[in-house]
Amino acid sequence: MGSVRYLHNLLIKREISSRELTEKYLEAIERDNSSLNAFVNVTKNQALSAADEADKRFKNKEDTDILEGIPMALKDNISTRGIDTTCCSKMLLGYKPVYDATAWYRLKEKGAVLLGKTNMDEFAMGSSTENSCFGKTSNPFDLNRSAGGSSGGSAAAVAGNLAVYALGSDTGGSVRQPASFCGIVGLKPTYSSVSRQGLIAFASSLDQIGTMGKSVEDVALVFDAVAGHDPLDSTSDFSYKADTFSSLNKSLRGRTLAVVKEFFEGIEPAVKESLEKAIKIFEELGVNIKYCSMPQIEYSLPVYYILACAEASSNLSRYDGVRFGNRTKEPFTDIQEMMCKSRSEGFASEVKRRILVGSFVLSRGYYDAYYKKAQLLRKELVDAFEKVLTDCDAILTPTSPTTAFKTGRITEDPVENYRADICTACVNVAGLPAVSVCCGYDKKGLPVGMQIIGDKFCEAAILNFAHIFESNTDFNKTTDWGVRL
Numbered sequence: 001m002g003s004v005r006y007l008h009n010l011l012i013k014r015e016i017s018s019r020e021l022t023e024k025y026l027e028a029i030e031r032d033n034s035s036l037n038a039f040v041n042v043t044k045n046q047a048l049s050a051a052d053e054a055d056k057r058f059k060n061k062e063d064t065d066i067l068e069g070i071p072m073a074l075k076d077n078i079s080t081r082g083i084d085t086t087c088c089s090k091m092l093l094g095y096k097p098v099y100d101a102t103a104w105y106r107l108k109e110k111g112a113v114l115l116g117k118t119n120m121d122e123f124a125m126g127s128s129t130e131n132s133c134f135g136k137t138s139n140p141f142d143l144n145r146s147a148g149g150s151s152g153g154s155a156a157a158v159a160g161n162l163a164v165y166a167l168g169s170d171t172g173g174s175v176r177q178p179a180s181f182c183g184i185v186g187l188k189p190t191y192s193s194v195s196r197q198g199l200i201a202f203a204s205s206l207d208q209i210g211t212m213g214k215s216v217e218d219v220a221l222v223f224d225a226v227a228g229h230d231p232l233d234s235t236s237d238f239s240y241k242a243d244t245f246s247s248l249n250k251s252l253r254g255r256t257l258a259v260v261k262e263f264f265e266g267i268e269p270a271v272k273e274s275l276e277k278a279i280k281i282f283e284e285l286g287v288n289i290k291y292c293s294m295p296q297i298e299y300s301l302p303v304y305y306i307l308a309c310a311e312a313s314s315n316l317s318r319y320d321g322v323r324f325g326n327r328t329k330e331p332f333t334d335i336q337e338m339m340c341k342s343r344s345e346g347f348a349s350e351v352k353r354r355i356l357v358g359s360f361v362l363s364r365g366y367y368d369a370y371y372k373k374a375q376l377l378r379k380e381l382v383d384a385f386e387k388v389l390t391d392c393d394a395i396l397t398p399t400s401p402t403t404a405f406k407t408g409r410i411t412e413d414p415v416e417n418y419r420a421d422i423c424t425a426c427v428n429v430a431g432l433p434a435v436s437v438c439c440g441y442d443k444k445g446l447p448v449g450m451q452i453i454g455d456k457f458c459e460a461a462i463l464n465f466a467h468i469f470e471s472n473t474d475f476n477k478t479t480d481w482g483v484r485l
């Protein structure tokens with residue numbers, strides 16, 4: 001229901017037009033977005049004219065892509081030409097990029113219909129979509145709970161049936177954790193497989209654009225469309241050709257999944273129970289389970305937070321009120337004071353905290369003790385993953401130690417919030433791909449996410465694990481929100 005393939009069939013058979021489909025979504029957004037706050041900007045006119053263009057191509061029976069005419073959403077840190085791209089920060093309110101991010105450009109070329117930009121934690125820093133200058137996003141399963149973050153708006157839009165699929169960004173878990181909280185599928189691709197051109201930088205060695213959808217198939221289709229070399233991003237891989245969709249449905253018999261004990265420590269009992277059941281399902285499907293240990297995981301959070309903050313402090317220095325970002329309207333006497341006032345007004349507290357930590361770990365007296373040590377440990381973590389993945393096809397972990405938490409918790413204890421990234425941040429530190437897929441529900445009816453981590457450029461393998469699991473289970477519940485088609 002509501003999948004890309006299903007909608008594509010309706011479109012090519014002309015049982016529905018892209019305009020009708022888009023109008024349905026726009027009406028649903030008008031009705032439900034005030035409750036969910038998934039969208040911060042609805043691009044109604046652009047959406048309708050893109051839908052009309054798609055309809056022309058359908059009418060003329062031109063060769064249409066499977067994504068043609070399908071309504072979707074983009075996280076608000078992905079640049080859209082002429083359309084506000086704010087990172088949900090006061091710093092960038094009113095900023096309209098003069099170019100499209102490559103990932104969006106590729107979708108646009110295939111006829112995707114952009115419904116709007118989605119809510120996020122300011123500059124993608126956070127795990128609950130509460131650090132946004134547009135207010136928090138609510139979880140479609142329970143409005144008092146977080147949709148996760150930082151791509152919580154994209155996750156809530158998809159889970160709340162306000163968009164068929166969405167793009168998010170993942171620096172330490174921001175696609176997978178909200179996908180897990182909202183019961184959808186989220187893929188964080190291998191570092192360098194999707195161009196970062198036009199993705200507003202948080203931590204450049206960790207950031208990747210990821211795809212979010214209702215099913216593994218949808219996520220694979222969209223990933224195949226956005227991945228691949230981009231001359232505009234010198235870190236994008238030259239040779240990778242993504243072809244994950246056609247590799248779905250391969251038997252898992254004889255494959256090996258690693259279960260690393262460190263990922264199962266300190267997780268909620270309901271999460272543990274669902275994961276244990278998932279392991280049994282994989283065993284029934286003929287998968288060998290290999291239990292092992294990676295003591296290096298203990299260091300992954302300090303390493304992640306040191307590196308992410310260091311890179312953020314450097315990346316965010318461009319917002320100085322001259323080159324980019326808010327310029328204070330207060331009087332000032334010199335440029336220092338102008339920058340200080342502009343930055344103090346533009347950034348909220350989580351971003352400021354990270355800039356301070358980042359500047360500290362990069363400062364001359366502390367560089368060796370923190371930044372350099374973190375880089376050395378990063379290498380150890382990369383090696384540890386490599387070792388496990390030499391013997392196994394993929395690693396199975398929870399996506400998050402908990403199901404969706406109540407909103408409001410985050411402001412009480414930010415460090416507690418950092419700890420919840422334990423299963424996801426290490427994957428970005430190692431540059432690996434990982435997918436989160438729903439594997440059960442807790443007693444409150446909240447979705448539990450399972451993460452499958454693969455070796456570099458093995459998106460096809462992890463998506464196949466997720467797809468076969470999804471096809472053999474029935475965890476893909478839909479919510480009462482949005483379009484039911």
Ligand code: GLN
Pocket residue numbers: 124125126127149150169170171172173174175202308421
């Ligand atoms: N929660 C993590 C953080 O706050 C991850 C964020 C992300 O992936 N963008 O840094």
